Amino acid sequence: MRDGSLNLDDFEDLIERPDSGLRRDAEDRRSRTGLPSGALGRLDELGEWLAAAQASVPVRPVVNPRLVLFAGDHGVAGLDVSGHPAGTAARLVRSALDGESPGVVLARRLGVEVRVVDMAVDCPADELPPEVTRHRVRRSSGRLDVEDTLTAEEAERAFRAGMAVADEEADAGTDLVVLGDLSVGGTTAAGTLVAALCGTDASVVTGRGGAGIDDLAWMRKCAAIRDGLRRARPVQSDQLRLLATVGGADLTAMTGFLLQCAVRRTPVILDGVVTAACALVAQRVAFRAPDWWLAGQGNEEPALRKALDRMALEPLTGHGVAVGGGVGALLALPLVQAAAQLSAELPERDGDADAAGPGATDPAEDADAALDAT
Numbered sequence: 001m002r003d004g005s006l007n008l009d010d011f012e013d014l015i016e017r018p019d020s021g022l023r024r025d026a027e028d029r030r031s032r033t034g035l036p037s038g039a040l041g042r043l044d045e046l047g048e049w050l051a052a053a054q055a056s057v058p059v060r061p062v063v064n065p066r067l068v069l070f071a072g073d074h075g076v077a078g079l080d081v082s083g084h085p086a087g088t089a090a091r092l093v094r095s096a097l098d099g100e101s102p103g104v105v106l107a108r109r110l111g112v113e114v115r116v117v118d119m120a121v122d123c124p125a126d127e128l129p130p131e132v133t134r135h136r137v138r139r140s141s142g143r144l145d146v147e148d149t150l151t152a153e154e155a156e157r158a159f160r161a162g163m164a165v166a167d168e169e170a171d172a173g174t175d176l177v178v179l180g181d182l183s184v185g186g187t188t189a190a191g192t193l194v195a196a197l198c199g200t201d202a203s204v205v206t207g208r209g210g211a212g213i214d215d216l217a218w219m220r221k222c223a224a225i226r227d228g229l230r231r232a233r234p235v236q237s238d239q240l241r242l243l244a245t246v247g248g249a250d251l252t253a254m255t256g257f258l259l260q261c262a263v264r265r266t267p268v269i270l271d272g273v274v275t276a277a278c279a280l281v282a283q284r285v286a287f288r289a290p291d292w293w294l295a296g297q298g299n300e301e302p303a304l305r306k307a308l309d310r311m312a313l314e315p316l317t318g319h320g321v322a323v324g325g326g327v328g329a330l331l332a333l334p335l336v337q338a339a340a341q342l343s344a345e346l347p348e349r350d351g352d353a354d355a356a357g358p359g360a361t362d363p364a365e366d367a368d369a370a371l372d373a374t
Contacts (some may be wrong), residue, residue, distance in 0.1 A: 006156050008239060011286040015262045018052030026051035028340055032348040046336055047343030048273045049188040053267045059343035065176040066169055067107045067326050072120035072250030074185025075143035081221035084184045090123040094184040103180055103325030110333060117165055119158055119185055120249035135161040141248030144189055145227035148245050155244035155252050164257030170264035173372040177261060178333055180271040180326025188221055190277035192228035192246045196236045197280050198310055202226035205303035239285050259285060262292040269296045271329035276307040283311055296329030297321055
C-alpha cells in the first residue's frame with residue numbers, strides 16, 4: 001500500500017491476471033502429447049491454469065501446499081443460529097491443533113501442513129499457542145444484527161493481518177493454499193455479505209451451516225441475516241466498512257489474505273461458504289483477483305452457490321461436504337496435484353505417427369506390404 005496507508009483501490013493496480021500467453025503455450029504443449037483432445041477432461045484446464053499461475057511451461061508439480069485456517073467467534077451465534085454453542089470456536093481450534101478435526105486428519109493423510117490463525121476466538125489468548133494468537137484482533141466479533149462487528153481500526157488491523165499471513169506463506173515457499181475457517185456463527189456473517197453484494201433477500205442465502213441446524217434455528221438465522229442486511233446495504237460500496245459492519249475479524253482477515261495472495265501470485269483453493277463470501281468481497285475490490293482462485297467444492301449452501309456463480313467459479317468437486325475446516329477444498333487438492341503432475345511429466349511426441357500411439361504404422365506402408373504379400 002502507498003506510504004503505509006491502507007487503500008483498497010491499490011489492489012486494482014497490484015493484481016495482474018495469470019499469464020494468458022503461457023496458458024496458450026501449455027495448451028499447445030498438451031496437444032503434442034498424443035492424447036486426444038478432451039481425454040483428460042478438466043485436468044487439462046487445471047494444468048493450463050497452473051501454467052499461467054506459475055508462469056511455467058511445463059508446469060511445476062505442487063509440492064508445498066498449506067492448509068490455512070482462520071478462526072473466530074461471532075456474536076450473532078448467541079442467537080442460537082449455529083449448530084455449535086456460542087463462543088466455542090476455541091474447541092474447534094484445539095481439535096485442529098490436536099490433529100483431531102476432519103480437516104486436519106485429511107491434511108495429514110495428504111501430507112499437507114496446517115496453519116491456524118486466531119483472529120477473534122473467545123478465550124484468553126494464553127490458552128492457545130502464541131503462534132496461533134499473534135494476529136488476534138479481539139475476543140469474538142460483534143453481533144452483526146444490532147451492532148458493528150468491528151471498529152474501523154479493528155477492521156484495518158484484521159485486513160492487514162490477513163495480508164501479512166499471505167506474505168508469510170509466499171515467502172515460505174507455499175505453492176498452493178487450501179483456505180478454510182474455524183468459526184462459530186461465520187456462515188451467518190457470510191450469508192449477510194453474499195446477500196448484500198448479490199442484492200438478494202435473506203431467505204435466498206440462508207443455509208444450515210457446517211454444523212447443521214433445525215428449522216427453528218434456520219428461522220432465527222434468516223432473521224439475523226435480514227437484520228444484518230439492513231445495516232450492510234448502506235455501506236456495501238465500501239468493502240472495508242462492509243466487513244467492519246457485518247463481517248467480523250476472521251472474514252475480514254480472509255479477504256485481505258485472498259487479495260494479497262493474488263498480489264503474490266499464490267494460487268488458492270476455496271473451501272465453503274465462508275471463504276466464498278470473502279472471495280466475493282475481494283472480487284469487488286479487484287476484479288482480476290478471482291483468476292487466482294479455484295472453487296474446491298459445491299454443496300447445498302445457497303449462499304455458496306450464489307457467490308461462486310457471481311465469480312464464475314466452477315466447483316471441482318460436489319460431495320456435499322458442509323463441515324468446514326477446509327475439508328471440501330482438501331478433497332479437491334489431489335485433482336489439482338494430478339493435473340500438475342500430468343502437465344509436468346507427459347512427454348511431447350513429434351509428428352502424427354507418434355501421436356497415433358505405440359505400434360502405429362503408416363497406412364501407405366501397410367498397403368505396400370499387403371501388395372507385396374500377394
